[in-house]
Amino acid sequence: MNILLTGGAGFIGRWVARQLLGEGHHLWILDDLSNGRKENLHEFEGHPGLEEFIVGSILDEKLLEGLFNAHNFDICYHLGASINVQDSIDDPSTTFNNDTVGTFYILEQCRRHNTKVVFMSTCMVYDRCNEETGITELHPTKPASPYAGAKVAAENMVLSYYYAYGLPTVVIRPFNTYGPFQKTGGEGGVVAIFIKNELNGLDLNIYGDGTQTRDLLYVEDCARFVVSAGFSDKVNGEIVNAGLGKDISVNDLALLISGDPKRIKHVEHIHPQSEIQKLLCNSDKASRILSWKPEISLEVGIRRTREWIQSGGLA
Numbered sequence: 001m002n003i004l005l006t007g008g009a010g011f012i013g014r015w016v017a018r019q020l021l022g023e024g025h026h027l028w029i030l031d032d033l034s035n036g037r038k039e040n041l042h043e044f045e046g047h048p049g050l051e052e053f054i055v056g057s058i059l060d061e062k063l064l065e066g067l068f069n070a071h072n073f074d075i076c077y078h079l080g081a082s083i084n085v086q087d088s089i090d091d092p093s094t095t096f097n098n099d100t101v102g103t104f105y106i107l108e109q110c111r112r113h114n115t116k117v118v119f120m121s122t123c124m125v126y127d128r129c130n131e132e133t134g135i136t137e138l139h140p141t142k143p144a145s146p147y148a149g150a151k152v153a154a155e156n157m158v159l160s161y162y163y164a165y166g167l168p169t170v171v172i173r174p175f176n177t178y179g180p181f182q183k184t185g186g187e188g189g190v191v192a193i194f195i196k197n198e199l200n201g202l203d204l205n206i207y208g209d210g211t212q213t214r215d216l217l218y219v220e221d222c223a224r225f226v227v228s229a230g231f232s233d234k235v236n237g238e239i240v241n242a243g244l245g246k247d248i249s250v251n252d253l254a255l256l257i258s259g260d261p262k263r264i265k266h267v268e269h270i271h272p273q274s275e276i277q278k279l280l281c282n283s284d285k286a287s288r289i290l291s292w293k294p295e296i297s298l299e300v301g302i303r304r305t306r307e308w309i310q311s312g313g314l315a
């Protein structure tokens with residue numbers, strides 16, 4: 001298949017690229033490198049399936065038009081987005097443009113070329129979880145930050161193209177994802193930052209009281225889920241979650257990674273108003289219609305991430 005992957009030079013995108021290339025598809029990657037890195041794609045240099053890596057923006061309508069006219073994409077995996085909650089609070093315009101307007105431009109091209117759209121949303125659109133059975137796709141959403149608001153708006157547009165035009169589209173909502181190639185600096189994910197600090201003998205800083213929980217999904221499990229959504233007709237017009245199905249408090253995560261309570265510090269939360277107190281995924285729908293299940297436990301995932309960071313990562 002001819003596949004366009006936006007955000008392919010990012011953390012999750014490079015794993016999605018890896019799987020698609022491994023399955024023998026023809027792949028075009030579009031990324032503006034605002035948060036991605038060319039180095040994330042080094043492994044695939046010279047791969048016969050990697051047709052082109054285009055450094056450019058989903059906001060460039062002319063560029064998109066040229067790409068879609070030239071290559072007749074069967075599927076577009078749309079991962080390109082601004083992903084940082086705090087950045088979205090400080091500068092909502094960038095997040096809204098990339099995550100909502102950019103998605104609209106992608107949809108318009110897909111409509112013209114009848115290209116299937118796999119839209120990468122996020123668990124951050126959900127309201128806090130109150131049940132031990134976890135968050136299903138019917139759980140209420142709450143746009144607690146402009147990041148979540150921009151994703152919900154884009155999700156609605158993606159589903160409207162299914163209803164109004166019969167375009168095959170799907171909204172996927174992976175839970176917090178971690179693993180090798182995630183950035184370990186301030187803009188990275190909590191697992192990567194904690195491991196990096198632990199290895200460097202630094203304190204692990206927790207925002208707020210640390211009782212907030214996360215359902216942490218290993219990145220190769222996430223990529224397998226993302227790819228499978230592109231090849232199933234049953235998911236068209238649907239919203240589908242993916243997570244580990246277990247949540248852990250940030251306090252317990254810090255202890256699991258460091259083992260030394262003295263190294264764990266609590267600092268004032270930077271955006272308490274946009275925090276989601278409990279995130280626990282119910283992936284029954286993904287299991288039912290995609291036969292997808294997570295395979296990597298948190299302990300194994302943390303070990304693999306630590307080994308990658310220890311071996312130098314890309315920092």
Ligand SMILES: NC(=O)c1ccc[n+]([C@@H]2O[C@H](COP(=O)([O-])OP(=O)(O)OC[C@H]3O[C@@H](n4cnc5c(N)ncnc54)[C@H](O)[C@@H]3O)[C@@H](O)[C@H]2O)c1
Binds near residue numbers: 006008009031034178
């Ligand atoms: N990391 C997570 O825990 C998580 C969980 C659920 C969903 N997601 C979603 O998965 C996707 C990938 O996230 P990630 O964690 O790999 O982040 P990332 O920042 O590493 O990847 C996003 C990529 O999109 C690119 N990008 C941003 N704006 C662009 C634009 N205008 N044009 C082209 N490319 C652009 C960035 O350069 C980056 O490479 C995002 O849509 C994110 O919302 C992430």
